[in-house]
Amino acid sequence: MSTLSAAPSPLARAVLILGVVITAASFIALLLILGLYFAQITPHASLYWTALWGFPAGFALMCTYMLITVARRRRRQLA
Numbered sequence: 001m002s003t004l005s006a007a008p009s010p011l012a013r014a015v016l017i018l019g020v021v022i023t024a025a026s027f028i029a030l031l032l033i034l035g036l037y038f039a040q041i042t043p044h045a046s047l048y049w050t051a052l053w054g055f056p057a058g059f060a061l062m063c064t065y066m067l068i069t070v071a072r073r074r075r076r077q078l079a
């Protein structure tokens with residue numbers, strides 16, 4: 001087994017970056033919701049949507065990245 005790791009494919013890199021960006025946006029939306037509640041202002045529905053759907057979508061994309069890299073390593077190891 002080689003100790004040198006190859007660079008991830010462009011697809012895997014895009015999936016990882018997209019997952020991180022979506023998860024970060026969801027976290028910021030959650031912080032905004034909490035801040036607006038403390039200020040006694042009703043948050044916009046898009047903030048709820050971002051927080052509700054962004055976390056699972058972002059984590060699913062990051063898990064997809066892990067599966068892509070595991071499959072790639074396994075294929076490289078068998079070759």
